[in-house]
Amino acid sequence: MDVHDLTAAYALDALDADERDAYETHLGGCEPCREELVALGDTASALAWAVRSPAPPAQLRGRILEAAAAERGNVVPLPLRRPWLLRATGAAAAAAACAAVGLGIWAATLSHSLGQERSARAAFAQAMQVVADPASRRIPLRGGTGLVAVDPTGRGVLIVRRLASAPAGMTYEAWVIPRGGSPKRAGLFDGSGSTTVVPLHEAVPPGSVVAATIERSGGVEAPTQTPVFSAQA
């Protein structure tokens, strides 16, 4: 058997233990195979995103962090925060609360955030209609990771990944700038968390630009800053 042509099978974890060992030994001395594996390995791992992903049990996070801390003596621990400072949305907040202060706070955090949870769900449902519509256009952002999705009626949703939190006293403000027109306010958001979804309050006509600036809390009537990121619809 030629060990060179095992790269795809290795990337898919389709080798048995002996074949895997043989391939890994071979890999140490074969630069072309290493290069091929970088490409095929990244692609194979993209397959992980194709499955439904229910939220894992909330206690799993704490268990992993505890086990990790137990393995090393010099761990820099998680910063502890007072629970009422936690920005709460449903199960995510419950998980954070458990990790930070133990199970006792769970019920309180959960009930406190139920109202928020409901309005977040409604906004999410609306946003997902736009995102799921096969006729929607998806435009990548310049200056940030993410996209703007616009359905055929002009309803738009902004999705940004890994945005730094807005500075204290400031907020992100989204704008829709029609071709040849002045910017229209399209929503306020902060950048916490790994993904931010912003249903845009203004229709996004073809040829317009969707942009976001950092403004003082509460937002402003017209942008005062250079856009952090933008997309040309």
Added chain:
Amino acid sequence: MKGVTRELSHLSDEALVLLAARSQQAALAELYDRYGRPAYGLALRILRDEALAEDAVQEAFLGVWRGAARFLPERGQASAWILTLVHRRAVDLVRREERRRADTLEHAPEPGGGDVDEEAWLRLQRERVQAALRQLPDQQREAIELAYYGGFTQSELAERLGQPLGTIKSRMFMGLARLRELLGDPGMEISWTSTT
């Protein structure tokens, strides 16, 4: 979840791995917040058992913690490395437990119970990869799905599908190479994660 680690939320995955190598627990927490959910979904898809899926995810993230100092960015993305550890662990477990299942990907709606923004992102990613998979020739898609989601080895696939081993290897290779083109071609789909 957000509140605890928000000061790390704008860092790249690779920077977080570097911090984890320096025993920064918050960096591991942030990596878990980014990839714990797809990791659990993948493990659950392969193992079909919640307790085993949790074990696989826990072992994989401990593998991240232990291996962070040896992570080389030029060998691939940190996200791919993490999901590879999860996949490897899940496949090892499923082979041991002999609970492999050969059904194809289901298209059920996203279950609730998590961060709604994260759900939107996961759904976009899922649609993107599923769309690419649908464009593969049936035999290539079958080989890739049975190997990756079913945990079958190439020899088991050859036997199961009644094909020579060389044919199976070639289907997996051609399928992955085509998938790479489909996922990386900005004309087909947006390459959402490669802009930073």
